[in-house]
Amino acid sequence: MKLTETKADMRGRISAVSGDNHFMNRISSIGITEGTPFQTVRNDKKMPVLVYLRETLISLNRADAERIEVEKQ
Amino acid sequence: MTGSIALLGQPNSGKSTIFNNLTGARQHVGNWAGKTVEKNEGSFTYQGTKYTVTDLPGSYGLSGNSDEEIITTDFIKSGSSDLTVVLVDASQLERSMFMLAEFARLDKPAVLVLNMMDVAKEMGKKVDAEALAKKLGIPVLPFNATDSRDYEKLKKLISDELKTPHRLIVPAPAEQADVKADSKSKFDWIRELLSDVTKTEESVYKMSKFDRVMTRPILGKIICIGVVLVAFLVAMLIMMPFMGIGQMIPTLLHDPVDKLLTGWNVHPWIVSIFSMMIPNVLYFTISMASFVFGVNIVFGFLEETGFLARAAYQFDGLLSKLGLQGKAICPMLMGFGCTIGGACGTRVMDNWGQRMLAMSIVWAIPCASIWSIIPVISGMFFTWWQTMLVCIGILLYVVVTMIVVSKVFSRKLAPVENRSGMIMELPPYHKAHWKHIIKEAFFKAWDIFKRALGTVTLVSILFYVLSFSKDGNVDNSLLYRVGTFIEPVTRFFGMGWQTFMAFVSGAFAKEAVLGTLNAVFMGNNSLMEATFFAKTAPADTALLGSVMSSAIAPAEALAFMFATTFNIPCLMALSTTYKESHSLKWTVKVALFYICNALVLSCIVYHIAALFM
Numbered sequence: 001m002k003l004t005e006t007k008a009d010m011r012g013r014i015s016a017v018s019g020d021n022h023f024m025n026r027i028s029s030i031g032i033t034e035g036t037p038f039q040t041v042r043n044d045k046k047m048p049v050l051v052y053l054r055e056t057l058i059s060l061n062r063a064d065a066e067r068i069e070v071e072k073q
Numbered sequence: 074m075t076g077s078i079a080l081l082g083q084p085n086s087g088k089s090t091i092f093n094n095l096t097g098a099r100q101h102v103g104n105w106a107g108k109t110v111e112k113n114e115g116s117f118t119y120q121g122t123k124y125t126v127t128d129l130p131g132s133y134g135l136s137g138n139s140d141e142e143i144i145t146t147d148f149i150k151s152g153s154s155d156l157t158v159v160l161v162d163a164s165q166l167e168r169s170m171f172m173l174a175e176f177a178r179l180d181k182p183a184v185l186v187l188n189m190m191d192v193a194k195e196m197g198k199k200v201d202a203e204a205l206a207k208k209l210g211i212p213v214l215p216f217n218a219t220d221s222r223d224y225e226k227l228k229k230l231i232s233d234e235l236k237t238p239h240r241l242i243v244p245a246p247a248e249q250a251d252v253k254a255d256s257k258s259k260f261d262w263i264r265e266l267l268s269d270v271t272k273t274e275e276s277v278y279k280m281s282k283f284d285r286v287m288t289r290p291i292l293g294k295i296i297c298i299g300v301v302l303v304a305f306l307v308a309m310l311i312m313m314p315f316m317g318i319g320q321m322i323p324t325l326l327h328d329p330v331d332k333l334l335t336g337w338n339v340h341p342w343i344v345s346i347f348s349m350m351i352p353n354v355l356y357f358t359i360s361m362a363s364f365v366f367g368v369n370i371v372f373g374f375l376e377e378t379g380f381l382a383r384a385a386y387q388f389d390g391l392l393s394k395l396g397l398q399g400k401a402i403c404p405m406l407m408g409f410g411c412t413i414g415g416a417c418g419t420r421v422m423d424n425w426g427q428r429m430l431a432m433s434i435v436w437a438i439p440c441a442s443i444w445s446i447i448p449v450i451s452g453m454f455f456t457w458w459q460t461m462l463v464c465i466g467i468l469l470y471v472v473v474t475m476i477v478v479s480k481v482f483s484r485k486l487a488p489v490e491n492r493s494g495m496i497m498e499l500p501p502y503h504k505a506h507w508k509h510i511i512k513e514a515f516f517k518a519w520d521i522f523k524r525a526l527g528t529v530t531l532v533s534i535l536f537y538v539l540s541f542s543k544d545g546n547v548d549n550s551l552l553y554r555v556g557t558f559i560e561p562v563t564r565f566f567g568m569g570w571q572t573f574m575a576f577v578s579g580a581f582a583k584e585a586v587l588g589t590l591n592a593v594f595m596g597n598n599s600l601m602e603a604t605f606f607a608k609t610a611p612a613d614t615a616l617l618g619s620v621m622s623s624a625i626a627p628a629e630a631l632a633f634m635f636a637t638t639f640n641i642p643c644l645m646a647l648s649t650t651y652k653e654s655h656s657l658k659w660t661v662k663v664a665l666f667y668i669c670n671a672l673v674l675s676c677i678v679y680h681i682a683a684l685f686m
Contacts, residue, residue, distance in 0.1 A: 011277075021252050022137060028256030029134030029175075030496055031168040035257075039278050044290050046390045048399070048495060052278035054168040057501075059386045061393060061494035 003049055003060070003068040006040040013037050014053075016069040023064070030058060032068065076235045079127045079148065082160030083172050084423070085500050087188040087218045091160065092128045093513050094224055102520055104655050105130075105144045110425060111655065119228040124235075127154060132423055135175040136255070140425065149179050156234050157183045158227075163193040163200050163215070166271055167263055174259035177245035182238035183211050184230055190215045192501075198271060205270045210242025219506055281502070287383045297384040301406040304375060308367035308414065315366065319359030326352040342541070350537050354530050357582070361413055361529075361645040362522035368407065368414040369514035372421070375403065377505045381421060382497060389495045395475060396483035398422070398495040401431040408438035412646035416653055417517070426486040429654050433482055433663040436646070437474035439467060439638050442583035447634055449587065453618030454630045463631070467638050474639060474670065481666060486659075521652060528648040536581055552577075566672045567632030567679025569625060576671075579637045581644050586637060587617075594620050628682035636675035641667040 006012070014036045017027060031054040038053040049065040051058050060068075082088040093100075096115025103112045113128035129148060130141040149157055159176055162169040166187075173185065187193075187202060206213040214230055216223050246262035249255040280288070287293050331348040335341070375381045381403060389399030404418030415435035422428040439447075447467065451460040542549035556563075556570035563573040571593040578589040594617060621630075641647060641664045651660040 017253070024252040024256070025134060025137040026132075026496055028252070028259075029132070029137070029171055030498065031171065031260075033256050033260055034253065041278055041280060042288050047290055048386055048389050050288065050386070050499070055165045055276070056168050057278065057499040058496070059382070059389070059399075059499055060496055061389055061398070063393075064494045064496060 001070060001072075003040070003051070003065040003070050004043065004062055006043055006049075006070060008040055008042055010072060011037070011039045012070045012073045014068060015071045017067065018069075019064075019067050023067070027064065027068075031056060032058070032060075037073070038070070075123045075125065076156070076231070077125045077127070077154045078156045078158055078231055078235075079129050079154040080158050080160065081129045081131075081145065081149070081172060081176060082188075083133050083162070083169050085498060086160040086162050086169060086172075088128065088160050089513070090218045090506065090509055091186070091188070091216075091224075091227075092126060093509060093516070094218070094221075095227070096126050097512075100516055105140075108140050108144060110140050110144055117228065119232050122232060124228075124231060129157075134171060136252075141423070146179070149176070149181055152181065155182065156231060156238060157181055158186055158231070159183055160186045160188050162189050163187040164189045164196055164198065166193075166198075166200060167260075167267060170263045170267070171259060174246050174262050177241050177243070177262070178248070180240060180245070182234065182240055184234055184239075185209065185211060185213045186216045186227065187213060188216045188218055191217045191219070200271045201269070205266065208243055208266055208270070211239045283502070284383070284499075288386065290387075293383070293387050297387050297402070298406065300375070300380065301384070301403055304371040305407060305410040305414075308364070308371045309410070311367035311370055312360075312363045315363030316360045319356045319363065322356045322359070323349070323352040346534075346537065350533050351530075354526070354533050357533075357645060358522055358526050358529050361525055361649070362518045364411055364413055365417050365521045365649070366514050366518035368411075368417055369517050370510055372403065372418055373510035373514055374505045376421065377503055377510065379500045379502045382499045385421075385495060385497065386499060393494060395430075395434060395479040396487045397427055397431050397434065397479075400495065400497075401427070401434075404431060404435055405438060408435040408440065409444075410441050412436060412438070412440045412642040413649045416646060416649045417521075419653065424487070425654075426488075429656065429659050429663075430479065430482055430486040432650050432654060433486075433659075433666075434475050434478050436642050436650075436663065436667060437471055437478060437639070439471065440583065440642065440646075442643075443638050446583060446586050447638065450590075450630065450634055453622050454627045463634060467635070470635070470639065470674070477670070478663075478666070482663070521649065524652050525645065525648045528651070529644060532581070532644050532648075536578075566636070566676045567629055568636065568675060569629060572625065572629060572633040576633060576636050576640065576675075579643075580641050580668075583637070583643055590621065591617050594624060626683070627686045628679050631682045631686075632675040632679035635678045636671045639667065639674055640671040 014032060014034055017024065017032065017034060019027070036053050038051050040049065041052050041057060042050040048059045048061045051060065080088050080092055092113065092115065095117050097117070099117065100113065100115040103114065104110070105112045110130050114125060116123055116125045127148070129145045131145045132139070132141065135142050135146050148154070157176065159173050161173060176183065187200060190200070193200060200215070202213045202215045212230055212234065214227060216227065243266065246258045249258050287296060327348050330352070331344060334344040334347060381400070384402050385399030387399070388402035392399055392401050400422045401419065403421065404415045407418045408415030412435060415438065416432045419428045419431045419435070422431060447464065448460055451463045455463065539552045540550050552574060556574050560570045563570065568576060571590070574593055575586050575589040578585040647660065647664060651657060654660060
């Protein structure tokens with residue numbers, strides 16, 4: 001499923017990230033890479049998705065979060 | 074002897090705090106050659122040796138193609154500095170080591186600073202700095218940015234390393250052609266390094282009660298707006314004493330300077346430059362700098378505590394429609410108070426194009442001065458409920474202007490393909506370091522003061538020449554001649570020469586509008602005095618109202634109000650935008666857009682209103 005489809009408190013792993021090089025560089029430099037365990041903290045309609053990973057709370061705008069596939073743990 | 078070092082680190086790694094505490098007042102802000110990216114340089118002296126410090130710009134990594142990242146990579150590669158101090162956040166070690174992984178490939182002398190050791194300790198995290206140093210082959214310094222003893226250690230380390238530099242002995246992460254594989258290789262490299270240095274735990278995150286409220290979609294937004302309004306009031310309070318002092322300058326200096334110079338038989342024209350214009354330029358610049366000071370203290374506080382990141386999260390969705398991102402919300406709300414504050418506040422945005430776009434959108438927001446003159450002028454022509462309608466109309470047109478500005482400029486400034494949506498961390502709430510915030514605000518204010526003085530003086534001289542008349546009568550000024558000469562044109566836009574002149578002076582300072590109207594309609598004091606002494610000698614608005622309402626039609630008044638509100642903000646806001654964006658070209662472009670927008674708007678409003686009034 002997509003990161004935008006997860007519910008608050010769900011824990012899982014990032015399974016696939018896709019996008020151009022610019023996006024891939026940005027997203028991986030903040031720590032979002034395939035295989036990273038994460039926890040969705042908040043996911044409200046029309047709001048950025050809040051995820052917790054690598055000991056950091058990260059806010060991701062929805063368009064970018066759409067491009068991140070995750071699997072439930 | 075001299076040495077040169079550079080600071081490298083991700084956002085929230087405490088880089089600016091360390092930079093400021095190392096260099097103190099010995100800082101200077103410039104530009105990277107040929108780029109609009111700000112270059113922060115400073116220096117400190119340790120045991121007789123002077124060290125220059127360069128704060129490297131950039132975001133989370135070095136592989137992207139943003140100007141900031143290219144500048145940083147080139148700077149390190151070129152060997153322009155003898156040593157790079159790489160900063161990482163000890164409380165989020167795995168993630169923030171990414172910068173070191175990027176740096177490793179450049180193979181240059183370095184030291185690693187483990188910042189936020191205090192936070193890591195609080196979280197119960199142990200980091201074995203010695204083990205890490207052994208693996209890396211460069212010194213690793215555990216650091217706490219609020220502890221002054223740590224700075225002494227850092228300075229000593231820098232001085233030692235310049236004598237016997239160390240490079241990483243661990244091989245850099247293997248390079249992969251594909252970005253995905255390359256990032257994996259970097260994080261594998263980090264994992265390997267940290268394997269017996271610290272434990273990265275997979276903990277469950279529990280949001281604090283406060284954060285749970287702050288991140289609620291509607292309540293959170295209301296709180297954000299409230300906090301920014303309070304912040305604005307506080308900024309005004311901080312500014313007031315300085316501004317009060319600034320305000321006294323014209324009154325205090327006028328008579329003595331006038332007497333002194335007249336006594337020396339200096340020509341009266343030159344006397345009035347020194348007795349009237351220069352003191353007022355000082356006053357304008359001091360007000361501007363003190364506002365920047367206040368805004369920076371408040372913003373510094375909101376940023377350091379972590380509030381700004383929450384506000385950005387709240388408004389990201391809305392602002393991305395304008396080609397901006399969440400971080401632009403605070404400067405925009407600040408713009409209702411003062412456009413200068415808004416323009417300065419865009420510093421929180423890391424992408425230059427979006428920052429310039431944000432500044433040009435902030436220009437559309439009517440500042441407190443506009444809100445103070447519009448009801449006065451409107452009240453001369455309309456009833457109270459019509460005045461309400463005027464204000465509502467202005468607010469609605471603010472939204473229209475924002476959308477138009479975004480449509481016109483975002484294609485160049487923030488094209489969709491490299492528009493960066495907001496990906497940011499929400500740092501845990503921190504206590505604010507007041508000393509650091511005040512220091513930094515002072516540097517910024519001082520910097521603006523120094524640089525704006527020239528611009529404001531230049532434009533003031535221009536306005537002085539235009540409004541100058543030998544006998545103090547408006548009819549003999551160049552502005553009057555030009556004004557009446559082009560009146561047929563300005564009439565088309567809905568303004569006669571008097572209102573057009575007030576419109577022009579409004580571009581200089583919005584407070585000057587009433588004074589100018591007073592000068593041109595009543596003819597009892599010179600235009601120059603009206604503009605420069607607008608605040609010290611308030612116009613008699615009741616009398617002015619009766620004269621004006623009999624001299625000009627309500628339709629013209631309406632057109633004039635819209636034109637003044639949506640014209641370029643004041644000279645000081647313009648010069649701040651130029652100083653902040655480092656781009657004269659874009660400042661002029663946006664200014665031309667606003668002037669055209671104001672004239673077209675005035676034309677439309679006048680011709681439509683004339684049908685009904």
